[in-house]
Amino acid sequence: DAKTTQPPSMDCAEGRAANLPCNHSTISGNEYVYWYRQIHSQGPQYIIHGLKNNETNEMASLIITEDRKSSTLILPHATLRDTAVYYCIVRGTSARQLTFGSGTQLTVLP
């Protein structure tokens, strides 16, 4: 599976959009981009995933660049409860497991 690069930490003001970047320049054609988050002392939680097109659900939006070498997770109106570590993971369809990196610690400030 392709390696991902994320900033170690980011801050965001409550109520503003949080934009979390992820670089996956070695991604191959059949690999999906997944985002999970982990709130302190809890298990990771699935957020969203995509292949080529932008995706949106009730939690977030995922924007994937046309060359698929990077993506951005957008939390449109961040709340204090969105403070967590956010993991960007690239996974092929034949892979049986997710490989987590160190993620981005997002802190939403009041």
Next chain:
Amino acid sequence: DTGVSQDPRHKITKRGQNVTFRCDPISEHNRLYWYRQTLGQGPEFLTYFQNEAQLEKSRLLSDRFSAERPKGSFSTLEIQRTEQGDSAMYLCASSTNMNILHFGPGTRLTVT
């Protein structure tokens, strides 16, 4: 909606003792995963079951570790002769397909 449950949530043991953790996946999920997470790091894959068959094991899973899923439902992870380096959060996840993993709350192990 009952999610993935793990028991116990916390375990303190002395070095050299054996410990066993249990994971109950979401009932219709046939795939089950174990991960380990140390402080400040992302979760690391340990092993994967499809139904009762253990299909993949990480090299992190030393011979002191054994996992079972005897009837394709709950799973146990046993660590024999625990070492201080085994102190970590042990996470279980389940899924119906390979896309979305649902994680439990984890079992925090402290080896003294």
